[in-house]
Every structure is written in structure tokens, then in C-alpha cells.
Amino acid sequence: MTQATLTVKGLKTHFFTKAGIIKAVDDVSFSVEPGQVLGLVGESGSGKSITGYSVIGLVDQPGRIVEGSIWYRNEDLVSASEERLRQLRGSKIAMIFQDPMMTLNPVLRIDTQMIEAVLAHERISRREARSRALDALAMVGIPAPAQRLRNYPHQLSGGMRQRVAIAIAFLNKPDLIIADEPTTALDVTIQAQILHEAQKLCSRTGTAMIWITHDLAVVAGLADRIAVMYAGRIVDQGALDDVLDRPLHPYTVGLLGSVPSSNKRGQRLRQIPGMTPSMLNLPEGCPFRTRCPRASARCLEAPEISQPLPGREVRCYHPHLGEEAVA
Ligand code: SF4
Numbered sequence: 001m002t003q004a005t006l007t008v009k010g011l012k013t014h015f016f017t018k019a020g021i022i023k024a025v026d027d028v029s030f031s032v033e034p035g036q037v038l039g040l041v042g043e044s045g046s047g048k049s050i051t052g053y054s055v056i057g058l059v060d061q062p063g064r065i066v067e068g069s070i071w072y073r074n075e076d077l078v079s080a081s082e083e084r085l086r087q088l089r090g091s092k093i094a095m096i097f098q099d100p101m102m103t104l105n106p107v108l109r110i111d112t113q114m115i116e117a118v119l120a121h122e123r124i125s126r127r128e129a130r131s132r133a134l135d136a137l138a139m140v141g142i143p144a145p146a147q148r149l150r151n152y153p154h155q156l157s158g159g160m161r162q163r164v165a166i167a168i169a170f171l172n173k174p175d176l177i178i179a180d181e182p183t184t185a186l187d188v189t190i191q192a193q194i195l196h197e198a199q200k201l202c203s204r205t206g207t208a209m210i211w212i213t214h215d216l217a218v219v220a221g222l223a224d225r226i227a228v229m230y231a232g233r234i235v236d237q238g239a240l241d242d243v244l245d246r247p248l249h250p251y252t253v254g255l256l257g258s259v260p261s262s263n264k265r266g267q268r269l270r271q272i273p274g275m276t277p278s279m280l281n282l283p284e285g286c287p288f289r290t291r292c293p294r295a296s297a298r299c300l301e302a303p304e305i306s307q308p309l310p311g312r313e314v315r316c317y318h319p320h321l322g323e324e325a326v327a
Helices: 048-055 082-088 110-119 126-139 145-149 158-171 188-205 216-220 240-245 250-257
Strands: 006-017 020-032 037-041 063-072 093-096 176-180 208-213 225-230 233-239
Touching: 006 048, 020 037, 020 048, 020 063, 020 208, 020 225, 020 233, 037 048, 037 188, 037 216, 048 063, 048 176, 048 208, 093 158, 110 126, 110 145, 110 158, 126 145, 126 158, 158 176, 158 188, 176 188, 188 208, 188 216, 208 216, 216 240, 225 240, 225 250, 233 240, 233 250
Parallel strands: 037 208, 037 225, 093 176, 176 208
Antiparallel strands: 006 020, 006 063, 225 233
16 A cells, blocks of 8 residues: 555644634645645635645644644654754645745746755755756746746746746655645636646656645646535545545535536536635534535534545535435
């Protein structure tokens, strides 16, 4: 059996604000294997980004991990020192941010940034580091990479800058990449291209990746597994095709109904009724209860995770298993 690159179990990351406790991540469990892409999907505020930041130890005050474990191979990241986490970030675990300028320094040429990124973690010559940078740019589909290396970030388009940021993430051959909505600002064709390149790189290099997105359509063709988050919890999880072909949780069913490609031409898109609840004021019991067409009196108590089908995990009393009546 392959050892997972990352195993998260029962993770709770809470924010202790003056207005109350926000349970941004509340009992989240998942794992990612080498070469696998996990799509972590949810609306903004569902806790998906905080899950990513928890893994790499970048949760800011007033937030903190209050429970659960995060294992990077055999290493417990929750109890790791700040110094160890810093060592891991940028070498073994890399992050790609929504804004590539979080990674890129505006006043340095791309070659300087990429070569320094390699030399910070490895003792090789500048010539070797430059050649590694060239390869990484070529791998993410940047044309004329030698020319691009001499550019400053402002001389590149938004799509190119994000490709460079992705190339930098892959530069030190990390075991794990966490990509937080990295293509949201780009047009759909470029998003698909970049995701496709990233997926190819993962399966070629064995790098595991968590692709965080609010858009189910973005990961639909490219992730290996999907975990759907709602109000700080993973509510539906499984292999990509299984989740798309047979969504179990009413929220996943709603999400799929609101994706344009999943609807027949001429049909109206179905919206999930109601609003996302405030994390400071979640409904009692199941947090999806006030928007859920299958809610029953039982849902006044919060559901635990169950496995109604092989390889599937769902947090719901009445998952879509057939046309049985909801009691
Ligand atoms: Fe809907 Fe109840 Fe399932 Fe929550 S537990 S999603 S309210 S059916």
C-alpha cells in the first residue's frame, strides 16, 4: 500500500474573535497520495483555504488549531516547530496563491528569483540552478523560457505570472503543493490549460496536490478525488467520477445543478436556495438544514460522517442513495 503524502484527521481550526468563536475548520479529515490531485471545493468562507493554511502552519491569530492531526508522511506537523515548518515550506511543501505576486518579488528578474529559490534549499551551481529554472518554465508551457527568465514580473501577463508562480512551486520537487484558487483571476481556457499542466506534472513527479477552488467545474476534469466543504466541514468525499456521477450530499447535488455544463441546453440553472449562513450563527444541528430540501426533524442534531457506499464519505442523515422517502 502506498503511504499517503498527507493525512489530516479530525482537524479543527477555530478563530477566537470578540464576536465569538468561528469554527472555520471543524473536524476535517482527508488524505492525499503521491501523484494525486485532491480538489477541495466549497463556497467562500467554507473553510477550504484555512484548511490549506493549517497544513502549512500559516494560520494567523486569532486562529489556531485546537484539535486533530496533520501528518506529512511520518511527521506530525501540528507539533512541529516554526523553524521546521519554515524549512518544509518552499522545499517539501509549496503553496501557490491566488495572487502570483504573493510569490513573486516585483523588483527582481524572474531568473534571480528562481535561481535563489533553488539555491536556498540545495547546494548546486548557479548554472545548474538556472537550467532547473528553464526546465520548470518549459514544463508549465511558457514559450521562449530563456527570454522570459530575463523579464521582470510586470513584463508578463497575468496568466504568465501565475505560470511562473506554479513553476516556482515545482522547482524544488516538492512532495506536496497546496494551490489556493490559483487560476480564479484568469480566463477559463487558461485555467484549464494550467490545471492540465499541473496535473501532468504531479503524475510525472509524484507530487501530491490539493487544488482549492469554489468552482466545481474547474476540478471536474482534472482531480483524482474531490472533497466538498460546507460551513467548515467536509460533507461529501470520494473519487472524482464517483462524486460527480453520484453526489450523495444534498449540497453537492445543489452545486452540480448550478454548474452550467451539467445542465441541458435551454434549461435554467438550479440555484441552491437561501444564503450561506454566517459562521458565527450556524443553524442548530446540520449547518445545511435551512437550505436543504431533504431536511427532517432528525437533522436538528449534527450528523457524523458515514460511509454509505464503498470509498465514499458523507455527512448527512438522508444522502441521495436512491428514491427512498426521507423520514
Ligand atoms: Fe439535509 Fe439533513 Fe442531510 Fe443536513 S443531514 S444535508 S439537513 S438531509
